Amino acid sequence: xxxxxxxxxxLDTALRLFNQHGYHATGIDLIIAEAGVAKTxxxxxxxTKEELILAALERRDEEDRNAMRAFVExxxxxxxxxxxxxxxxxxxxxRDKQFRGCMFLSAAGEHKDTVDPVFRAALMHKRLxxxxxxxxxxxxxxxxxxxxxxxxxxxxxxxxxxxxxxxxAEPTRQAKRMAQQLLAAEERLAPPARGxxxxxxxxxxx
Amino acid sequence: xxxxxxxxxxLDTALRLFNQHGYHATGIDLIIAEAGVAKTxxxxxxxTKEELILAALERRDEEDRNAMRAFVExxxxxxxxxxxxxxxxxxxxxRDKQFRGCMFLSAAGEHKDTVDPVFRAALMHKRLxxxxxxxxxxxxxxxxxxxxxxxxxxxxxxxxxxxxxxxxAEPTRQAKRMAQQLLAAEERLAPPARGxxxxxxxxxxx
DNA sequence: CGAAAAGTGTACAGATCGGTTCAGAGCGGA
DNA sequence: TCCGCTCTGAACCGATCTGTACACTTTTCG
Numbered sequence: 001x002x003x004x005x006x007x008x009x010x011l012d013t014a015l016r017l018f019n020q021h022g023y024h025a026t027g028i029d030l031i032i033a034e035a036g037v038a039k040t041x042x043x044x045x046x047x048t049k050e051e052l053i054l055a056a057l058e059r060r061d062e063e064d065r066n067a068m069r070a071f072v073e074x075x076x077x078x079x080x081x082x083x084x085x086x087x088x089x090x091x092x093x094x095r096d097k098q099f100r101g102c103m104f105l106s107a108a109g110e111h112k113d114t115v116d117p118v119f120r121a122a123l124m125h126k127r128l129x130x131x132x133x134x135x136x137x138x139x140x141x142x143x144x145x146x147x148x149x150x151x152x153x154x155x156x157x158x159x160x161x162x163x164x165x166x167x168x169a170e171p172t173r174q175a176k177r178m179a180q181q182l183l184a185a186e187e188r189l190a191p192p193a194r195g196x197x198x199x200x201x202x203x204x205x206x
Numbered sequence: 207x208x209x210x211x212x213x214x215x216x217l218d219t220a221l222r223l224f225n226q227h228g229y230h231a232t233g234i235d236l237i238i239a240e241a242g243v244a245k246t247x248x249x250x251x252x253x254t255k256e257e258l259i260l261a262a263l264e265r266r267d268e269e270d271r272n273a274m275r276a277f278v279e280x281x282x283x284x285x286x287x288x289x290x291x292x293x294x295x296x297x298x299x300x301r302d303k304q305f306r307g308c309m310f311l312s313a314a315g316e317h318k319d320t321v322d323p324v325f326r327a328a329l330m331h332k333r334l335x336x337x338x339x340x341x342x343x344x345x346x347x348x349x350x351x352x353x354x355x356x357x358x359x360x361x362x363x364x365x366x367x368x369x370x371x372x373x374x375a376e377p378t379r380q381a382k383r384m385a386q387q388l389l390a391a392e393e394r395l396a397p398p399a400r401g402x403x404x405x406x407x408x409x410x411x412x
Numbered sequence: 413c414g415a416a417a418a419g420t421g422t423a424c425a426g427a428t429c430g431g432t433t434c435a436g437a438g439c440g441g442a
Numbered sequence: 443t444c445c446g447c448t449c450t451g452a453a454c455c456g457a458t459c460t461g462t463a464c465a466c467t468t469t470t471c472g
Contacts, residue, residue, distance in 0.1 A: 001383060006448095007451085013387060014219045014414080020318065021318070021467085022230065022315065022317075022318065024228065024230035024231055024316070025230055025316065025390060027408070027428070027429065027430080028429080028430060028431080029429085029430090035291065036453095037449080037450090038433090038449060038450045038451060039240065039430095039432090039450095039451085039452095040433090040448090040449070040450070041448080041449055041450075043431070043432080044448075044449080048430080048431080049429095049430065049431090050436095057316060070423080077300060100318040101314070101315055101318065105315070105370070105371070106248060106315040106316075106369055107432095108307070108371055109228065109307055109311070109315045109316070109370070109377070110228045110230070110231065110312075110315070110369060111228075112226065112227070112228065112306040112307065116375060123371055123372075124372065126368075126371050150377075151380065151381060151384060152405065153296075153368065154361070154364040154365060154368055154377060154384070155360070155361075155364055157363070157364040157368050157384055158361055158362070158363040158364025158365070159360060159364075159365035160367070161311055161363035161364065161366070161367045162332075162359065162360055162363050164315070165314055165332050166329075167320060169275040171356075171360060174357065174360060175360060178357060178360070178384075180363040181391065182384060182386060182387060182388070202276070209418065209419075209469070209470075211418090212418090212419085228458090233458075233459065233460085234460060234461080235458080235460090243419085243422060244419070244420045244422095245420095245421090245422095245461085245462090246418090246419080246420070246421085246463090246464095247418075247419060247420075249418085249460095249461070249462080250418070253461095254460080254461080255459095255460065265444090267420090345448085393457080
């Protein structure tokens with residue numbers, strides 16, 4: 001294995017094990033055994049286990065949000081439909097055989113002190129996801145994009161929490177239907193002037 | 207302390223510490239120190255730590271569900287309003303300074319294997335809560351009480367998960383508003399014959 | 413009252429925890 | 443080529459983990 005790849009490989013291994021067993025239950029010795037790396041090597045890349053957890057969550061945060069963006073953006077161009085498409089992404093996530101609940105919620109559940117860096121990392125991730133929902137809600141011209149984003153977020157969290165217990169993908173579909181119903185009743189601002197951006201209309205008319 | 211109270215005292219102490227630090231992070235030594243009890247005593251009441259966790263969750267399960275029932279039933283007699291009142295109970299729970307997220311979801315998050323007894327205890331609790339929602343939805347004569355219960359449950363889980371991260375009670379109010387909106391659009395069966403049960407009408411007319 | 417049961421405190425076992433040390437092997441770049 | 447950096451593997455550290463052993467005191471109860 002090339003030197004430059006070791007850090008990433010360690011993060012991937014750690015993420016897999018944290019997801020499988022949790023944070024406290026996953027020991028350093030297991031991580032290095034599964035990664036096929038000497039303990040010295042791990043501690044050259046990360047000063048403490050906590051730092052490893054933080055780096056792993058940071059990696060996962062970017063992976064997750066990028067994956068959601070990519071998935072949603074290729075599903076549809078309509079922002080309102082994109083808001084709903086986030087639930088399809090969620091369903092795909094939950095259907096994964098490795099799914100064992102949201103890693104960030106679990107991280108916050110094992111590091112409950114609000115000043116704990118791990119808790120704060122989980123909080124930061126949730127904030128960024130919420131910001132994405134708000135971005136979509138704003139683009140969809142909902143009258144109250146902040147509230148819409150919070151509602152969508154609450155449905156996401158509910159679906160994942162229920163899925164963590166039931167280990168089925170049904171809650172994500174349920175949440176999507178609820179989101180559909182709620183959004184249908186929401187006030188929208190008038191669409192922007194039809195002058196410059198022909199792209200959306202072309203898309204809609206085909 | 208009287209002998210007969212020791213077991214309950216141990217469970218209360220353990221629950222408090224599990225809630226504060228999590229399950230793996232809470233050691234037996236801390237529990238006995240906080241409970242002011244010898245280690246031998248703890249191991250006379252519980253064979254293993256896992257058994258202590260299971261007994262603690264069982265206690266908490268009954269406490270929680272009894273408290274919710276009692277709260278909800280004294281708020282209103284109308285079953286549909288009771289369904290909404292569950293969110294007020296949730297809000298009170300979340301407002302507690304000791305709130306650090308749902309202990310059952312955290313338990314499932316630290317014991318992710320579906321055959322783990324701790325996971326199964328968490329699952330059982332969630333099933334019983336869902337059954338209560340279904341009981342209320344049925345009494346409220348919703349056309350599809352099962353689906354209603356699942357939706358209410360999803361909103362509950364979402365609210366608690368978001369509250370665990372944000373540490374505010376707002377998500378519970380948000381969830382209640384969403385539930386109100388969703389229930390308002392739901393089909394209801396015709397009310398039962400007005401013959402025998404004057405109690406509800408009397409209550410409604412006062 | 414007196415025996416059985418259950419409490420206490422301490423010491424200890426064996427495993428595992430996160431983290432360090434060190435000598436040596438192997439690869440990378442000037 | 444060769445210097446320097448990194449990875450290896452294993453030993454080791456002190457702390458902590460769950461759980462046990464034991465000798466002794468206190469409470470419960472017929």
